Amino acid sequence: MAPYEPEQGTTDAEELSAGRRKAARYLVPVAVAGVAAATIGLVPALASGGDPDLPELTAQELIEKIASSDTEQLSGTVKINTDLGLPSFGGGAGAFAPGGGGGEDDKGSAADPAAKLLELASGSHTLRVAADGPDKQKVSVLDDAAEYSVIHNGDDVWAYDSATNEAYHTKDTGKSGHGSGKKGDLPKDVPATPEEFARQALKAAGKTTSVKVDGSAKVAGRDAYRLVLKPKDAGTTVGQITIAVDAKTGTPLKFTLTPASGGAAVVDVGFTKVDFAEPSASTFDFKPAKGTKVTEEDGGSARHGSGGFKGAEPAVNVIGEGWTSVAELELPGGQGLPTSGSADVPADAQRFLDSLGDKVSGKFGSGTVFKTRLINALVTDDGKVYVGAVTKDALVEAANR
Incomplete structure (x- = not known):
């Protein structure tokens, strides 16, 4: 399917900026903070049956469609692959995270989201996600023989690692949704789904970015538009970002970042299955089983264990x-x-x-x-x-x- 309009320049980008800011504000968060890395992606596993024939939209119209999306309920499977050119962090990544790592001499919890963060910064991963409004989200990272989940349900945020039978509990003091940076002491603004990656990419899009609609695609069996963002500046390592936007709901279904150097995508995140029906209420229920080691967030500024960061964060x-x-x-x-x-x-x-x-x-x-x-x-x-x-x-x- 041919592109709908030519690549837009500086003047057009200025006209798009308001729409992008609105899109960044209203994209519905699907994951709980601390469940993915800042740059993660997907090995494409799309239900490809030829590009769908969709009504033409301009980039401005598509961004407005994202901004006006009212999706608050969904469930599905997200495939993630990241190729930063680094060795896999594996299960030992938590040792480098604030307060993470656990172990006999460490009071931290193996279920602490900060201890799991770096594990998703390389390699391939499968996530199962569910959301029912701003107060109920669940993300599960599926391994061959174990599962790690973060569940946000009302005032409570639980994380559970089946491999170690450890749980981590904190209170949602912000009551304002993922990305607010107010959920106890959990990592902030950590994207885990195409929606959240798109929100961050649209924040960066401005006068320095050309934006266009470049055809259509099938993602998780659904018709989608392809929104392409390409930096104009020389000196960046970002080649382009492609966001597949659900034609019916305006929900981003897939996010791909390719480097300026070429080759495979560095970040590629997308749904392989998605359902916009209300998830069962039991999806967000969690109660530690007898024998589970439970770590309670102490509410202080420092994390459990000697591995946590102390003092003020460095000025940037x-x-x-x-x-x-x-x-x-x-x-x-x-x-x-x-x-x-x-x-x-x-x-x-x-x-x-x-x-x-x-x-x-x-x-x-x-x-x-x-x-x-x-x-x-x-x-x-x-x-x-x-x-x-x-x-x-x-x-x-x-x-x-």
């Missing part, structure tokens, strides 16, 4: 705007990474860090750039960090400013 300065914006912050203590031969880092770990990084220098001094297929970071020798979805040269330029 944003350099630039749009797709080439770079976040600047300082490492604790004002020192850079340990150098080769340092007693603080095992030799194997140092070799691994060296293999990921490129040494660079400039007006800022010297440092190391650590690269993935999407997010790159420059760590200077004097303890500053510059990070963004930008190229190595863009990071050095930002540090030189």
